[in-house]
Amino acid sequence: MQALLDAIAAMPLPTDARRIFHGRGGRFPGCEQWTLDAYPPVFVLTSFLPAGDETEAQLAAIGAALAQRWEALAPGQPLNWVFQCRNEALRTQGRTETRLMAGSVPDPHVVTEHGAQFKVHVLRGQNHGLFLDMAAGRRWVHDYAAARRADRYGLKVLNLFAYTCAFSVVALQAGAKQVVNVDMSHGAIAIGQQNHQLNGIATGAAFLPHDIFSSWGKINRSGPYGLVIVDPPSYQKGSFVATKDYARLMRRLLDLLAPGGHALLCLNAPELGLAFLQDQMRELAPELRFVERVANPPVFADVDEGRALKVLVYQAPELPGQGG
Template sequence: MQPLLDAIAAMPLPTDACRIFHGRGGRFPGCEQWTLDAYPPVWVLTSFLPSGDETEAQLVTIGAALAQRWEALAPGQPLNWVFQCRNEALRTQGRTETRLMAGSVPDPHVVTEQGARFKVHVLRGQNHGLFLDMGEGRRWVRDYAAAHSADRYGLKVLNLFAYTCAFSVVALQAGARNVVNVDMSHGAMAIGQQNHQLNGITTGASFLAHDIFSSWGKITRSGPYGLVIVDPPSYQKGSFVATKDYARLMRRLPDLLAPGGHALLCLNAPELGVDFLQSQMQELAPELQFVERVANPAVFSDVDEDRALKVLVYAMPELPLPNAADPAPSAPAAP
C-alpha cells in the first residue's frame, strides 16, 4: 500500500477531475486493488477486492494520509472523501458498496475538465458520470472538431453509446455544427442534456434515447457524419456484448461516414486486445484506414497496454479528385 500513500503525500491540489493513483495498471505491486480519483472537492477511493478487517485497517491509514495532505493543500478546509468497494461478486450483480467516509458531497456535484463542466454522482452506482480514463479521447475530439469547424458544411458528429454526452459537449464547444447523441438510458441522456446546459450549449445537439441496434434507419437518415464516436460498454447484459456486438457496429461505419470522415472506436475490456478491433475492422470495413491509437492519460499507464483502454482512429478515404487528363464532358448539341 506504500505506493498509494506516497502518491497521496505528493499529490497537488486538483482543479479538474482526474485520477491520482492507478493501481489497476499493475505498475505498483501489492496495490492492484486500489484507485484514487479527484472529483473536486471530493476524493473517491475505490477497492476492487472484498472488504474485510484488513481493508478496514487500511482505510484508517489511507484516511489519515488524506487528512494530512489535505491540511497542507487546503488548510482549514473540510476533507471530503468517499470509499467504494467494487469486488467481482458485487460487480457481477451490478452493485457496489459506497460509503461517505468524511465531510460531504455537493448536490449537485459539478466538476471541470479542460474547460468543460460535467455533473457527476459519486455516491451511487459504478459509473460516476464522467469516465476519467477517456480524458485524452475527449481532447482528441475537441481538437478534431476545432480543426474541422470551418469546413464548408460544418462538422456533423454521431455519438453512439453517448452516456452523459461528454463527447458531445467538447465537440460543440470546439465548433462542431451538430451532434446526434444516441443511448438507450433515459437517465444518462437526461444528465447529458444537463451537461450541455451547464456549458451554455443550447443548440446543435439532439438526444435519442433509443436502442442503437433498433434505430439504424433514423441514425443513417441523419448522416452522413464527419465523425462517428463508438464508445460502448464492454459487457452490459441484454444490451451490448463486445465479442459479438462490436462487429455489428463496424459493418455500419462505411454507410455512416462522409468521405474523409473519421471514426473513433473505444473499448475498455482488459481481456480483448487491440487486435480484436483491428482484425475485425480489416475484415468488416476494409475501406477504412487505420490512423492512430490515442494515448491514454499518463496516470492510467499499464504494464500491458493491450489490457488498457483502447481508443483507435480510422479514416474514410476522400472522394478521388477529377483527373486533369480526362477529357472534359461534351457540350450538349444545339437544338
Template sequence: MQALLTAIAQMPLPTDACRIFHGRGGLYPGCEQWVLDAFPPVFVLTSFAPAHESTERELSTVGAALAARWQEVAPGQPLNWVFQCRNGQLRTQGLAETRLMAGSVSDPHVVTEQGAQFRVHVLKGQNHGLFLDMAEGRRWVHEYAAARSADRYGLKVLNLFAYTCAFSVVALQAGAKHVVNVDMGRGAIAIGQQNHQLNGLTGRASFLAHDIFSTWGKITRGGPYGLVIVDPPSYQKGSFVATKDYARLMRRLPDLLAPGGHALLCLNAPELGVDFLQDQMRELVPELALVERVPNPAVFADVSPQKALKVLAYQAPL
C-alpha cells in the same frame, strides 16, 4: 499500500476531475486493488479486493494521509472523501457498497475537465457520470472538431453509446455544427442534456434515448457524419456484447461517414486486445484506414497496454 500513500503525499491540489492513483495498472505490486480519483472537491477511493481483517485499518491509514495532504494543499478547507467497494464479498461482510467517509458531497456535484463542466454522482452506482480514463479521447475529439470548425458545411458528429454526452460537449465547445447523441439509458441521456445546459450548449445537439440497433434508419438519415464516435460497454447483458456486437457497428460505418470522415472506436475490455478491433476492421471495413491509437492519460499506465482502454481513430476514403 505504500505506493498509494506516496501518491497522496505528493499530489497537487486537484482542480479538474482526474485519477490520482491507478493501482489497477499493475505497476505497483501490492496495490493492485486500489484506485484513487479526484472529483473536486471530493476524493473517491475504490477497492477491488475482497474484505479482510485489515480493511478498516487501511481505510483509517488512507484517511489520515488524505487529511494531512489536504491541510498542506488546501489549508482550512474541509476534506471530503468517499469509499466504494467493487467486490461483493465486502458487502456480505457488513461494509456498505459506498460510504461517505468524511465531509459532504454537494448535490448537484459539478466537476470540470479541460474547460468543460460535467455533472457527476459519486455516492451511487459504479459509474460516476464521467469516465476519467477517456480524458485523452475527449481531448482528441476537441482538437478534431476545432480543426474542422471552419469546414464549408460544418462538422456533424454522431455519438453512439453517448452515456452522459461528454464527447458531445467537447465537440460543440470546439466548434462542431451539430451532434447526435444516442444511448438507450434515458437517465444518462437526461444528465447529458444537463451537461449541455451547464456549458451553454443548447440548440446544436440531438438526444435519442433509443436502442442503437433498432434506430439505424433515423441515425442514417441524420448523416453523413464527419465524425462517428463508438464507445460501447464491453458487456451489458441484453443490449451489447463486444465479441458479437461490435462487428455490427463496424459494418455500418461506410454508410454513416462522409468522405474523409473519421471514426473513433473505443473499447474498455481487458480480455480483448487492440487486435480485436484491428483484425475485424481489416476484414469487415478494409476501406477505412487506421490513423492512430489515441494514448491513454499517463496516470492510467498499465503493465499490459493490451488490457488498457483502446481508442482507435480510422479515416474513410475521400
C-alpha cells in the same frame, strides 16, 4: 499500499476531475486493488477486492494520509472522501458498497475538465457520470472539431453509446455544427442534456434515447457524419456484448461516414486486446484506414497496454480528387 500513500503525499491540489492513483495498471505491486480519483471537492477511493479483516486499518491509514495532505493543500477546508468497494461478486450483481468517509458531497455535484463542466454522482453506482480514463479521447475530439470548425458545411458528429454526452459537449464547444447523441438509457441522456445546459450549449445537439441496433433509420437520416464515436460498454447484459456486437457496428461505419470522415472506436475490456478491434476492422470494414491509437493519460499507464483502454482512429476513403 505504500505506493498509494506516496501518491497522496505528492499530489497537487486537484482542480479538474482526474485520477490520482491507478493501481489497476499493475505498475505498483501490492496495490493492484486500489484507485484514487478526484472529483473536486471530493476524493473517491475504490477497492476492487472484497473487504477483509485488514480493510478498516487500511482505510484508516489512507484517510490519515488524505487528511495530512489536504491540510497542506487547503488549510482549514473540510476533507471530503468516499470509499467504494467493487469486488467481483458485487460487480456481477451490478452492485457496489459505497461509504461517505468524511465531509460531504455537493448536490448537485459539478466538476470541470479543460474548462467544460459535467454533472457527476459519486455516492451511487459504479459509473460516476464522467469516465476519467477517456480524458485524452475527449481532448482528441475537441481538437478534431476545432480543426474543422471552418469547414464549408460544418462538422456533423454521431456519438453512439453517448452516456452523459461528454463527447458532445466538447465537440460543440470546439465548433462542431451538430452532434447526434444516441443511448438507450433515458437517465444518462437526461444528464447529458443537463451537461449541455451547464456549458451554455443551447443548439446543435440532438438526443435519441433509443436502442442503437433498432434505430438505424433515424441515425442514417441525420448522416453522413464527419466523425462517428463508438464508445460502448464491454459487457452490458441485454444491450451490448463486445465479443458479438462490436462487429455489427463495424459493418455500418462506411455507410455512416462522409468521405474522408473519421471513426473513433473505443473499448475498455482488459481481456480484449488491440487485435480484437484491428483484426475485425480489416475483415469487416477494409475500406477504412487505421490512423492511430490515442494515448491514454499517463496516470493510466499499464504494464500491459493491450489491457488498458483502447481508443483507435480510422478514416474513410476520400472522394477522388479530394486530396490525401
